[in-house]
Amino acid sequence: MKSTGSTGTNAVDWEERVDMDRLRDARLARLHAQLENSSLGAVLAFDFSNIRYASATHIGTWAMDKLIRFCLVTRKTDPIVWDFGSAAKHHALYNPWLDVTTQEADADPSKPHDGAKRTRLESGARAGISTLRGAFPPDADLAGDLARKIKRELEKFGLANEPLGVDVIELPVLIALQKEGIEVVDGQQVFMEARRIKTGDEIRLLTQAASMVDAAYDELYRFLRPGVRENEAVGLVAKTLYDFGSEYVEGVNAISGERCAPHPHVFSDRIIRPGDPAFFDILHSWNGYRTCYYRTFAVGSASHAQRDAYKKAREYMDRAIALVKPGATTADIVAVWPAAQEFGFADEMAAFALQYGHGVGLSIWEKPIFSRLTSFDHPETLEVGNVFALETYWPSADGWGAARIEEELVVTEDGCEVITKFPAEELLVAGPRYIAVGGPLNLERDAQSHKNTIWGRGEA
Numbered sequence: 001m002k003s004t005g006s007t008g009t010n011a012v013d014w015e016e017r018v019d020m021d022r023l024r025d026a027r028l029a030r031l032h033a034q035l036e037n038s039s040l041g042a043v044l045a046f047d048f049s050n051i052r053y054a055s056a057t058h059i060g061t062w063a064m065d066k067l068i069r070f071c072l073v074t075r076k077t078d079p080i081v082w083d084f085g086s087a088a089k090h091h092a093l094y095n096p097w098l099d100v101t102t103q104e105a106d107a108d109p110s111k112p113h114d115g116a117k118r119t120r121l122e123s124g125a126r127a128g129i130s131t132l133r134g135a136f137p138p139d140a141d142l143a144g145d146l147a148r149k150i151k152r153e154l155e156k157f158g159l160a161n162e163p164l165g166v167d168v169i170e171l172p173v174l175i176a177l178q179k180e181g182i183e184v185v186d187g188q189q190v191f192m193e194a195r196r197i198k199t200g201d202e203i204r205l206l207t208q209a210a211s212m213v214d215a216a217y218d219e220l221y222r223f224l225r226p227g228v229r230e231n232e233a234v235g236l237v238a239k240t241l242y243d244f245g246s247e248y249v250e251g252v253n254a255i256s257g258e259r260c261a262p263h264p265h266v267f268s269d270r271i272i273r274p275g276d277p278a279f280f281d282i283l284h285s286w287n288g289y290r291t292c293y294y295r296t297f298a299v300g301s302a303s304h305a306q307r308d309a310y311k312k313a314r315e316y317m318d319r320a321i322a323l324v325k326p327g328a329t330t331a332d333i334v335a336v337w338p339a340a341q342e343f344g345f346a347d348e349m350a351a352f353a354l355q356y357g358h359g360v361g362l363s364i365w366e367k368p369i370f371s372r373l374t375s376f377d378h379p380e381t382l383e384v385g386n387v388f389a390l391e392t393y394w395p396s397a398d399g400w401g402a403a404r405i406e407e408e409l410v411v412t413e414d415g416c417e418v419i420t421k422f423p424a425e426e427l428l429v430a431g432p433r434y435i436a437v438g439g440p441l442n443l444e445r446d447a448q449s450h451k452n453t454i455w456g457r458g459e460a
Helices: 020-036 048-055 087-094 142-156 171-179 188-196 200-223 230-243 304-321 330-334
Strands: 042-045 070-074 080-083 099-103 118-123 125-127 164-166 184-186 248-256 277-286 293-299 356-359 366-370 387-395 402-412 415-418 428-430
Touching (some): 020 048, 020 070, 020 200, 048 070, 048 188, 142 171, 200 428, 366 387
Parallel strands (some): 164 184
Antiparallel strands (some): 248 277, 277 293, 356 387, 387 402
C-alpha cells in the first residue's frame, strides 16, 4: 500500500486508513528517541504544533498565539498537558493516552513505550495556564505557579538538575523557571528533528490536506474573471476548504496584476483586470497537517512576458524535482536555482523565500530548509519520509507581472512523489473566453491592447 494514497476521510471497517492510535504512538516514540539522544532531561512546549505532536491534544486555533497551554515530556514520562480551563477536564475524559506513565527500572530503554514495563501514575491532563502574554497582573504570579508545576515534575523523576529544553517562552516564565534553579536551554531542535521524518499516517494526512486544495483551486479557476477582487477569491477558497472539513485556513495569499512584483505576501481588495497575472498560496490544516501550495493563473489572456516568466519558474521547479532522492542534499537542490541578483535582488536575504523549500507537517515551515541563504554552508541530507514544499518565482520582463509555482513532495526509496495535483505544467488562462468577429480571441495577448495589432507593433 502506498503511503501517499488518498482514501476517504472517515474510518471504516472494510479498509485501513489513517490509524490515529498508531499515529500518536509513532510521534511520541520519535520525540522520546530524540530526547534520549540529546543532553536534555525534558522538553517543555508552548508552541501548539509541538504540543499536538507530543500529546495529540488540540483546543482550537483561537489560542494558537496566546502561549497559554504547555506540555512537558521527560525522559521518564509520557506527556503532561496543562490546559485552559475545562479543556483539561475534557482531555481527562476523552484522551486516555494522557495517563502519565514512568519506565520501570528493569525496562528496556530501547522500547520507551513497552506497555508491559510501564506503570500508570496519574492523569496527564491538568489545569494550568500561563500569563496570557502579560494580560494577567504580574503580581498574580502565574509565571511562578507555572514554574513550580514544572519543578515538581522534574524533581519527582530525578531530573531537576538536568537541562530543560523549551521551544518558545514568555520572558516572565523564563525568569520564573530560572528562579526555581532550572537550567533552560533551546529545546526546539529536539522537536524539529523528531518531526523531520513523517510516518505513513502523517503522509496520508498531508496528502488528504493537499487534495482539498486541489478542489479549492478547481473552484478558484472557475471563479476567476475580470471584476472580482482578491479578497473575494480568498473568501471562496476559505469556504471551499471549510466545507470539505478543513480545521483551519491559515492563510490565502491572493496576488494579482502589478502587485505580483515584488511579491507582497498578503492579499488586498484589488479588482482583477483583463490580462492580469494572478497567483495564490493556500495554507490550511487537515487534522493538524498543513499545506503550502502556490498556483499561478492568467485572467482572460496571457501576455508573452507572463508566459515566459511562467516557463522560467516551471523550469527551475522541474530541475529541482529531478534531483530529489534519498542522499541528495538541500545544497544540490538550490544549486539549480538562480542567484538573487539574477532576478532583481541585492542578495539572498532580500530574495529569501522566493526560490525556497521547506518541510511541511504540523506547521508549514519545518525541516529540511532549502535556501541559497543557508543551504550551501549548512546542507541537509534528504531521507525517505521527508515531506516538503519547493517553490519558485520569476518576474516577467514587463516589470510588473510574475509567476509563482509550488509543489509538495514526499521522498521515496527511489526518488520522490508529488502530492500537489492541480495542473501546473503550463500556464492556465482562467475567466471568460471572448469572441471577436474573426473567432475566439487569442489567449496570448500583450497587456497593452494596441500591441496586439500590426499597427500598434509598427508592422503595418
